[in-house]
Amino acid sequence: MTNFVPTPTVPAPDIVRCAYMEIVVTDLARSRAFYVDVLGLHVTEEDENNIYLRSLEEFIHHNLVLRKGPVAAVAAFAYRVKSPAEVDAAEAYYRELGCRVERRKDGFTKGIGDSVRVEDPLGFPYEFFYEAEHVERLTQRYDLYSAGELVRLDHFNQVTPDVPKGRAYLEDLGFRVSEDIKDSDGVTYAAWMHRKQTVHDTALTGGNGPRMHHVAFATHEKHNIIQICDKLGALRISDRIERGPGRHGVSNAFYLYILDPDGHRIEIYTQDYYTGDPDNPTITWDVHDNQRRDWWGNPVVPSWYTEASLVLDLDGNPQPVIEREEKSEMAVTVGADGFSYTRKPDDAAAGKDPVGFKLGAQV
Amino acid sequence: MTNFVPTPTVPAPDIVRCAYMEIVVTDLARSRAFYVDVLGLHVTEEDENNIYLRSLEEFIHHNLVLRKGPVAAVAAFAYRVKSPAEVDAAEAYYRELGCRVERRKDGFTKGIGDSVRVEDPLGFPYEFFYEAEHVERLTQRYDLYSAGELVRLDHFNQVTPDVPKGRAYLEDLGFRVSEDIKDSDGVTYAAWMHRKQTVHDTALTGGNGPRMHHVAFATHEKHNIIQICDKLGALRISDRIERGPGRHGVSNAFYLYILDPDGHRIEIYTQDYYTGDPDNPTITWDVHDNQRRDWWGNPVVPSWYTEASLVLDLDGNPQPVIEREEKSEMAVTVGADGFSYTRKPDDAAAGKDPVGFKLGAQV
């Protein structure tokens, strides 16, 4: 039975958006080659152990920190809050929740000021900060614009065993749900949650966790994503393309999933939709709808369901991974069971086609 | 042992380009819904039994004829020749080859004049014509331009058991090879052959044949192809997407394969390259190169290798299908044998990565 996180009595911090992720990589030069030379992220600053990267249209110091370390993992999911006082609010909030909390007036990374990091109730290392060094926003530096340019950090995605529990916790924290995947038994498989006016700042994917599923960067147009695939092909590292490109059912975005040298998953993402109205309609997808994860019905590869990155506690040790107890999306949708559909049965009855299902048993 | 087609002593007809395909469909209304309402081809003319369709930039009567019939099959692969006299040349050429030949001064389909149809040495129904009714070229009719607009017939693709035999026959007929797929034992798996200045007017795919693998239409840009996928999703017929979208290794084109209501395969294709120079370099791909069919290493679905449309003889009966005797591309590349590679072994040795291979065992 789900053991929900209590709702604190103090107000939640006012979160603006997902702002950066800090990841530990095992070979800094190799990761630099991937993120800078292949993906074209812009180096704000770097030293022997850290590289601070930002997307084209970012004006704060970084969206991604690569930190050299022995075990590939995620050190922080960092959110920007609305004012310096909201960092205090975050600290108070998590203290009331009984979480382990660490406050650093000078920040945990370069370019970021007063911050609080917590081990949150789901086991994730969350950070909240307001102060950030402003750097050149490269928006109109078309002299630097590559054919596959990444222009914005879009969202995080977290794997957690109990999605309803995580969702309620994040709703308390001020996130709103834009879309989710459920079944007729009431099982929730995933939920997308936002603060800024897009489909999400983070999403919860049901599975063994806490783990980081992916971090996503946005491009301007679809051809930019295709170019990234083409470039990976030219470099003969197309095996780093894990899934896609495709069109998501959930979010409607055009997407691609690739794997960095440590297996950290990066999504490239473009053109979801505006969610800023208070009554923005929440979309619930049936887990058996074959177009929910890929609007074209292309199969999801198993690794996408099973693989994810470890996350660290505040001492830098990997958090233990707890198994999901509820049904797994992969188990209920993939394979010969025929549970998924392209058309709803009654559409099919009315029309000419049988219930369609593009079986992905491709090899 | 290959039994090559003899080279005629009379000159080959001077072929300009692939011009149209006539296909038999079992439910004309259903096929009309697919080709006109979904794909947006333009109806030049139609009656109870036939629909004549053209792409946006075509100025002759049609690129595709849908003919109602009991068995889904292909009735003709039609090429346009350079002048009326070249129809005579075609007739003489195939008569010398001992093929069955039929000449019709008024054409086999509406909108086309004096034509010759043959049962060619590989068993395919080939047509050659010059005279064609000119119709409005819709190039600048942007008021009719749909988001997934098909602008040109690009090529045919034929399945034949013996690719070297077919290739030699087509070279005699004046086609030039732009690309092919081979292995180190000298087996040829496929060849791309052109008359116009693109990668192909037709291709030979090694397999049980004669059968029609696909017919391809071109779009202007990549997003047009993505829109076709999105529309199939919106109509809840995404199970008609068989493979793609993706980037071909061979031809470098961006592609998509879809299936019409009878299972005839249609490719949507854009941005291959100019091949008009006499010494245009022929590209040979290793059958074990995992990027040859999809530059991003995405797996080819088995149905794409095994399924194809029957072709008709001049009496309208399906040609018997002969089995390929040589190794099949699917057998040598798909599965757990590890024969395919993303990087060449020595690149891998020199570099950091092992020989990569994105196993498509997805379900």
Next chain:
Amino acid sequence: MTNFVPTPTVPAPDIVRCAYMEIVVTDLARSRAFYVDVLGLHVTEEDENNIYLRSLEEFIHHNLVLRKGPVAAVAAFAYRVKSPAEVDAAEAYYRELGCRVERRKDGFTKGIGDSVRVEDPLGFPYEFFYEAEHVERLTQRYDLYSAGELVRLDHFNQVTPDVPKGRAYLEDLGFRVSEDIKDSDGVTYAAWMHRKQTVHDTALTGGNGPRMHHVAFATHEKHNIIQICDKLGALRISDRIERGPGRHGVSNAFYLYILDPDGHRIEIYTQDYYTGDPDNPTITWDVHDNQRRDWWGNPVVPSWYTEASLVLDLDGNPQPVIEREEKSEMAVTVGADGFSYTRKPDDAAAGKDPVGFKLGAQV
């Protein structure tokens, strides 16, 4: 001397975004042909005197109301507020300002509930509402997706004589400035102001006013805007293209300005940037920077500076137009005075090129 609008003591209403514009058109059928047949906006509802239109991704009843009337003008700039209570807040706010205010529990247009309309201190008819009928959001209806699809209402643009006065008033109302155009004498020529997380919900353009400069709809990608031009060409109404397409300096968006049958100006717009952070950097452009209005230095046509639509008071009569007293952007930048530059003088001094200026004296 500027006579600033006093800041009310009651809180400003919490505005979410620009939501719809109501315009009066003189020939409803002709306007329908333009907005529905040419531009492809979706009809939610229509009757003899009104057409309610929405963009693809909208879920409230409409983004544009065409109302039949004797004089082409704008009847309302309507903003959505965060809750029903904020309509009360709006009413109180404008009553304290001494503005004429009208409250209608059933709304001023179909599909919208409790609303307040005001004659604001700058003379514009502003509306505030929360209640709105939800309609089908067509986001994934790719079967309806046209090649030039308009997906979102993006912003309004208002002509007003005194930009600093208008800006201070809108800042009091909770808008934040993303960009502006000034000169070294401190004259402000224009300002862009937002509530949602884009560059603007409305902008102020210095000139004779109150008048409506334009209303803007967003597309997904740049090619969608090009298609709109191509279609206007195909329909032989290319003279409705007033300016563009081009890349804005301000906002960085790709843009096009067209004129409806009454001369109301519509902008088509794509790909500005995220402005949701509290310290989003404000960009000030020099009025003499030749790339501020068009990043490529293409000249602004004079009509774009001088023409605009009348706005109505709450009785439906056109508001009188007051002349701007300060310098006009057109006068200081267009012509032979050589005040504008492509490169700053010192860049030019250091480099090889003289101060560039692409004189638009083209005919």
Next chain:
Amino acid sequence: MTNFVPTPTVPAPDIVRCAYMEIVVTDLARSRAFYVDVLGLHVTEEDENNIYLRSLEEFIHHNLVLRKGPVAAVAAFAYRVKSPAEVDAAEAYYRELGCRVERRKDGFTKGIGDSVRVEDPLGFPYEFFYEAEHVERLTQRYDLYSAGELVRLDHFNQVTPDVPKGRAYLEDLGFRVSEDIKDSDGVTYAAWMHRKQTVHDTALTGGNGPRMHHVAFATHEKHNIIQICDKLGALRISDRIERGPGRHGVSNAFYLYILDPDGHRIEIYTQDYYTGDPDNPTITWDVHDNQRRDWWGNPVVPSWYTEASLVLDLDGNPQPVIEREEKSEMAVTVGADGFSYTRKPDDAAAGKDPVGFKLGAQV
């Protein structure tokens, strides 16, 4: 009265395509910065006095030679012929025409073998060659693919006083006319002529000549051209954009005209149409059709009509420029005379709109 070039009795050389242009530039470093750093052409080879450049998909040594010299001019318009023997044919052809002819077995530029250069009857330095060094075709080098990548040399454009004379001469040489611009008095203002299967390999623009109007490179998609504009803006050299981007009426291509440091005009061009059929319909545009040069009716800047590059004789001296005697396109279409139209007068009569004409008097 037109004095036509006689038709030789010997056969014309069989020309494959326009292949490269050799231009003289006055500051090699400055031109290198423009063509290599800004436009991204690929350097095959370079020395103190010459830079040999090619587009992404080219497999012969170069498409453009920059040669250092005292006077900016064009040294050669070079065409590739079908075989070595066709160089002999070219020599014989021009000798019979009485032209000055120079044959060099080792070519006039690096990377090209046996060639003939002529001062042709219109005064242009034409070159014909077959032998060319093959270099790496970069088609799939997406690791080198810039956001504004130039993929192919598309065509030349020549200014000549007497278009019918030039057209007849080029038709004798084997070119076919795809489109032209005329008026009702029978004056020809321009003609587009092709050997390869696109709209042109060269075009004749009526005006004072012989001069080179422009040389054009193709991109894959429209956004690539927009990126070039954006980059010129970022580099603060937007004054090098002379005209566009826009959609041509003639050719239907999406286009942009820019000026190199010496004022040589470069077109960037994409998506014209297939012209390979022997009866490809020729399109004649009325000179008063306001959409012929720009499908959106945007005005042509006067410099585009009046400015062009000198061409050299075989001694390297500029050819004298002869004035056009017939009416100039600029004079008959630009200005207040109202001769141009957007809609034909009878369409306008039938419909609601007066004859439209977007006057370009923009400043």
